[in-house]
């Protein structure tokens with residue numbers, strides 16, 4: 001039987017942050033069962049009514065929980081995953097929490113959506129950013145260059161030289177979006193001290209320069225998300241954690257950046273997590289979306305009718321069930337490295353579509369680095385690395401990803417100074 005969150009006071013849950021579809025609260029009360037936990041609730045657009053469940057119809061556990069327990073835990077050791085449990089809730093409690101937290105939410109989010117108070121279940125997770133100490137959230141993004149095998153002659157040179165993230169950043173600047181221009185994920189994934197340092201410095205500079213609007217880096221101190229600015233005083237809570245010997249005398253931004261980097265650098269160099277993420281991303285995306293699209297067309301071309309265009313990538317493909325994904329992961333773990341991906345078989349089309357869907361989850365997840373102070377220890381911090389937001393993606397997006405890929409490449413072709421991104425793993429192979 002899941003715990004019932006309504007037994008706690010809603011005022012014991014403090015607003016932390018929110019993304020596109022969910023909102024997170026940290027427990028600050030004294031019930032043992034909930035100490036060290038965070039509550040993740042689904043949101044719904046303001047223009048829509050709350051989700052309704054017919055009487056007697058039981059709401060399923062949040063898909064995130066089932067997806068993690070049945071799929072992700074086979075791919076990522078549970079030591080690097082948050083604990084996720086289902087908890088019961090109700091409308092009255094959720095509406096009270098929504099009312100209490102509304103003014104803490106950013107105005108642009110409030111204009112768009114609200115807590116879905118119709119839900120009866122929510123997700124209780126390990127609280128990775130609250131409590132003593134501080135935490136860093138990094139969205140590392142795509143950590144590999146594609147194999148040239150399935151790329152067209154127009155894209156091969158480009159895609160094997162400039163990584164997908166760097167090319168996408170360029171497109172976003174042409175569309176005036178806030179962007180992490182200059183950050184190359186391949187530096188962060190490289191395992192090389194100088195390159196990881198460079199990636200962290202760039203992420204830090206972008207974080208400060210964009211006042212925290214670009215979401216590839218976020219910093220939390222005792223549950224508060226910092227809102228950085230060019231003024232060092234905006235970073236005072238972080239300075240108090242990492243440079244405690246200067247309580248009154250605020251360090252300048254460069255000193256802080258160096259202390260920040262030198263604290264988390266060893267953690268990023270030691271952890272197997274980044275390598276694991278990029279390995280799964282690369283293997284799941286073995287054909288690149290271009291190769292996947294070619295395989296799809298080949299398999300779906302109506303027989304004897306070469307003039308009739310085949311359906312677009314993913315059209316008519318049902319969202320895979322958990323059972324299908326489980327079966328897929330079993331084959332992936334047993335056979336993927338021995339399959340001939342240079343000459344994919346149309347009989348494996350579904351395998352490659354599901355693989356691409358999972359690659360998208362791994363390309364879009366975040367990593368939380370947590371530093372909890374240790375009293376009188378040899379090391380000042382107990383550090384940990386956890387992967388979060390490994391959510392299942394919708395199969396409807398396959399065609400959109402294909403179109404976005406074309407758009408990104410088109411905007412990058414002919415650029416006088418394309419970035420030269422080094423894929424360390426590929427170089428070593």
Ligand SMILES: [Zn+2]
Nearest residue numbers: 163166184421
């Ligand atoms: Zn790059």
